[in-house]
Amino acid sequence: MAKKVIGMSTLMLLLIVSGCAPAFEKETEVIQDTEQEAKKTVVIPSLQLDETYYQTLLPYAESSSRGLVVSNLATKYDMKEVETGLLRISQKEFPTDTYLFQEGQYLEKDTISSWLARSNQTKDGLNPSDEGLTGEEKAKNAPVYITHIVEQNYLIKEGEKVSLAGVSVGIALNSVYFYQKEAYGETFEQVLTQKQIEENGKRIAQEVVTRMRLIEGLENVPIAVGLFKQNSRNAVVPGTYFTSTVAVDGGDLGKWNSIDEEFMLFPTTESKEKHREIDTNFRNFKQDIETYFSNYTGVIGTGYYKDQQLQKLNISIPIQFYGTTEIIGFTQHLAGLLMDHFSEDVDVEVNVTSLNGAEALLIKKPGDKEPFVHIYGQ
Numbered sequence: 001m002a003k004k005v006i007g008m009s010t011l012m013l014l015l016i017v018s019g020c021a022p023a024f025e026k027e028t029e030v031i032q033d034t035e036q037e038a039k040k041t042v043v044i045p046s047l048q049l050d051e052t053y054y055q056t057l058l059p060y061a062e063s064s065s066r067g068l069v070v071s072n073l074a075t076k077y078d079m080k081e082v083e084t085g086l087l088r089i090s091q092k093e094f095p096t097d098t099y100l101f102q103e104g105q106y107l108e109k110d111t112i113s114s115w116l117a118r119s120n121q122t123k124d125g126l127n128p129s130d131e132g133l134t135g136e137e138k139a140k141n142a143p144v145y146i147t148h149i150v151e152q153n154y155l156i157k158e159g160e161k162v163s164l165a166g167v168s169v170g171i172a173l174n175s176v177y178f179y180q181k182e183a184y185g186e187t188f189e190q191v192l193t194q195k196q197i198e199e200n201g202k203r204i205a206q207e208v209v210t211r212m213r214l215i216e217g218l219e220n221v222p223i224a225v226g227l228f229k230q231n232s233r234n235a236v237v238p239g240t241y242f243t244s245t246v247a248v249d250g251g252d253l254g255k256w257n258s259i260d261e262e263f264m265l266f267p268t269t270e271s272k273e274k275h276r277e278i279d280t281n282f283r284n285f286k287q288d289i290e291t292y293f294s295n296y297t298g299v300i301g302t303g304y305y306k307d308q309q310l311q312k313l314n315i316s317i318p319i320q321f322y323g324t325t326e327i328i329g330f331t332q333h334l335a336g337l338l339m340d341h342f343s344e345d346v347d348v349e350v351n352v353t354s355l356n357g358a359e360a361l362l363i364k365k366p367g368d369k370e371p372f373v374h375i376y377g378q
Helices: 010-018 068-072 076-093 109-116 135-141 194-212 269-274 276-292 324-341
Strands: 003-006 028-033 040-044 100-103 146-158 161-173 176-180 187-191 223-229 240-247 261-266 300-306 309-318 348-354 357-364 372-375
Touching: 068 076, 068 109, 068 146, 076 146, 076 161, 076 223, 076 240, 076 261, 109 146, 135 176, 135 187, 146 194, 161 194, 194 223, 194 240, 240 261, 261 269, 261 276, 269 276, 276 309, 276 324, 324 348, 324 357, 324 372
Parallel strands: 003 372, 028 161, 161 223, 309 348
Antiparallel strands: 028 040, 100 146, 146 161, 176 187, 223 240, 261 300, 300 309, 348 357, 357 372
16 A cells, blocks of 8 residues: 555655765855855754755855746746756766855856857857848858857855855756847747757856856856757646756866756657557546546656666646545555556656645656655645
8 A cells, every 4th residue: 555644744744755864964154155245154064865866054155146047048947947957967067065055156147148148249258240141141141059058157165165166157048049030020039059069058058157167256166067959938847957967176167978867758759669668658637537537637757867767757746526535546546556556666756736726746656566645735
C-alpha cells in the first residue's frame, strides 16, 4: 500500500522530496566582505536539505536585475530553466558542500538592459545593428541573438568571513527570431541555425566576460558561463543549456564543453520516435486512468533527459473532481498505476490539480517499493 501523509507541513514535505535527512547545525553569524559596499553581518542557515542544494545567506539579497527575466524570455518554462539549468552547471565548478549561493550582485539592471540592446541603440549593445534594414532584412542579416543574462554568485566561508569566490553567468539565446515586414503587419518567424546560435553565443560570451573583468571585485574570480537555447514561444517544455566553459584566474574563456540535455513532452509523435519504451509506458498509464476515471481533462508528462538517459518524469493531471472522497479514490488508484507502469529505476513525480489548486502529490524515487503520497488539505 502506498504511504499516505495527512496534513504534512511544508517543511517536512520539502525534506521528504529532497530524498535524505538534512543536517541540523547551529546558525552561523559571519561578516560578508564585499568590494561594492560596506561589510555587513549575515547569517548562514543551519539547514541544508541535501547535497544538491546550496545554502544561502540571510537576509536574502535579491539581484538588482531581478524581474528582467519575465520581460526578456518568451515562456514561463524558459524563465525557470535558465536559472535552474545554470545551477546544475555551477555545481560542477562550485560544489555545494564548499560554496554558498547568492543571487547576482554585480550586473545592474541598467547594465544588462544596455548590453541586450542592438549596437546602434546603445554603445554597449551586444546584438547586431539594424540601422537601415527592413524587417525581413533584419531577420536574415541581423536577428536578435542574446535576450537575457543571468548572474549567480558563489561565496566561501573563511573563519568569520564570507567572500565572493566564483560567478556563474547564463546567456539566453534566441532559437527563433520574430519579425514583421511592415508596421502592425503579420508576424513571421526566422528559425536560427544551431551554427548561428553557437557562433554568436560564444562571441557574445567572451565579450561579456571581458566586460565583467572590469567590474570591481570580478577581476580575478572564476567565471562559469553557459549558453542557453530558448524554445519557441508556443513550446510547453523549456529550452536547455547546450555548452559551458570557465574563465579562471582573471583570464579569458577556456575550452567549451558540450551539454547533452533535453526536455521531452509525452505523449507526442516525437516522444514515440525518440523514447519508445517510456512513451509506451506513459500511454498505457494514461489509458488506464481514462478507463476508470473519465472526469478529468488530460494527462501530460515532461521528461528531463541528460546524456540520453531519463533523469526525471514530471506528470501533470488536471481534474474536475469536486468530492473529497473522489479525489482520495483517484489518488489511491494513481499510486498503484505508477508502480504498474514505470520501472523501479524511473524517478516520477505526479501533480494532481483542480480549479481549487493543488489536490495531490505522488513521488516515486528510483528503488522505491511504493510511492510517497500526499493529499492536500486532509
